Amino acid sequence: QKEVEQNSGPLSVPEGAIASLNCTYSDRGSQSFFWYRQYSGKSPELIMFIYSNGDKEDGRFTAQLNKASQYVSLLIRDSQPSDSATYLCAVNAGNNRKLIWGLGTSLAVNP
Amino acid sequence: DTAVSQTPKYLVTQMGNDKSIKCEQNLGHDTMYWYKQDSKKFLKIMFSYNNKELIINETVPNRFSPKSPDKAHLNLHINSLELGDSAVYFCASGTLSYEQYFGPGTRLTVT
Numbered sequence: 582q583k584e585v586e587q588n589s590g591p592l593s594v595p596e597g598a599i600a601s602l603n604c605t606y607s608d609r610g611s612q613s614f615f616w617y618r619q620y621s622g623k624s625p626e627l628i629m630f631i632y633s634n635g636d637k638e639d640g641r642f643t644a645q646l647n648k649a650s651q652y653v654s655l656l657i658r659d660s661q662p663s664d665s666a667t668y669l670c671a672v673n674a675g676n677n678r679k680l681i682w683g684l685g686t687s688l689a690v691n692p
Numbered sequence: 693d694t695a696v697s698q699t700p701k702y703l704v705t706q707m708g709n710d711k712s713i714k715c716e717q718n719l720g721h722d723t724m725y726w727y728k729q730d731s732k733k734f735l736k737i738m739f740s741y742n743n744k745e746l747i748i749n750e751t752v753p754n755r756f757s758p759k760s761p762d763k764a765h766l767n768l769h770i771n772s773l774e775l776g777d778s779a780v781y782f783c784a785s786g787t788l789s790y791e792q793y794f795g796p797g798t799r800l801t802v803t
Contacts, residue, residue, distance in 0.1 A: 613790040624782055624794040625735065632789075669735065673790045678723050679748055680790060682735045 583608045583674050587683035595691050600657040602686050604670030607651070613673040614646055614653045615680065620666045629655060660690040695719050696785050696795035704801045705773055712769045713798045715783030721793075723747075723786040724766040726758060729797075730779045740786075741766055773802045 584607045594600045602616075613632055617625040631637045631644040631653065643656040653672075657664055670683040696717045705711055717724060725748070726738040740748035741760040755771045766783060783795040 615791065624797050627791060627793060630789075630791060667733065671792075677747055678740055678742060678786055678790065679737060680792060682737075684734055 583672075583681050585670055585672050585681045585683040587668075587670050587686045589684055590687040591689050592686055593689045593691060594660050596660060596662060598660050598690075600660045600664065600688055600690070602655040602657075602668050602670075602688065603652060604654065604672075604683055605652045606670075606672045606681070608672065608674060608681070609648075609651065610675070611672045611681075614644070615671040616642075616644060616653075616655045617669040617671060618664075618666045619669060619685065625669055657688075660688075662690050662692050664688060665690045696783060696793055698781075698783050698795040698798050700798060701796060702799050702801075704803065706803055707773055707775060709773050710769070710771045711773060711800070712767055713781055713783075713800075715766045715768075715795055717764055717783075717785035717793075717795075719785050719793060721785040721787055722763055724760065724763070725784040725786060725792065726766065726768050727782040727784060727794075728779045729782060735782070739768075770800075773800075775802050778802045 616629040619625045629644040631646045637644045641658045645654045667685040669685045671680040674681045723742045725740045728736045739758040744760045757769045760766045780797045784792040786792040
């Protein structure tokens with residue numbers, strides 16, 4: 582059974598701090614890794630994707646991938662109250678266009 | 693010019709009824725998906741079509757029947773609705789590199 586695991590949280594950080602969200606996956610054959618943000622009552626929104634080992638930066642967001650250790654993380658610098666949401670990690674499963682989803686980590690950024 | 697749209701946004705109906713949800717995407721993607729997100733917030737894949745061909749068919753009651761008239765449209769018909777069908781149903785559109793873009797969701801309440 583292919584799995585993606587995330588700490589459900591809630592993760593609470595003060596405004597301006599770095600929020601670190603982690604995700605581990607079981608399928609060593611996975612090649613594509615995604616972070617989605619979901620506000621309460623809204624749909625998931627793709628915020629980062631990463632395909633290669635190392636770091637990928639986009640504004641205040643950095644995705645980090647370590648295939649040897651089978652984990653992917655998301656760092657949010659200078660966290661803002663507007664970053665308070667659930668963050669979903671998703672990993673491709675084989676080549677049939679299917680993603681395996683984590684349960685999400687709830688992030689609360691306190692003013 | 694919404695990328696992925698769904699109708700209706702809210703659906704309240706009684707047990708035993710039949711209902712449909714419609715989805716359209718203007719992103720030019722070949723792949724579309726139906727997801728169910730229940731009260732525990734887990735995002736569960738139900739179906740996926742690629743160029744009108746069913747490619748993912750998860751363990752879903754056969755009361756649920758998807759239909760894709762063309763690659764820009766994916767509909768979901770549900771027969772004999774049950775209380776347990778109450779959830780938010782998301783349509784998504786996907787790229788060759790597994791990125792998925794979600795519609796706003798349809799909140800189904802069965803009474």
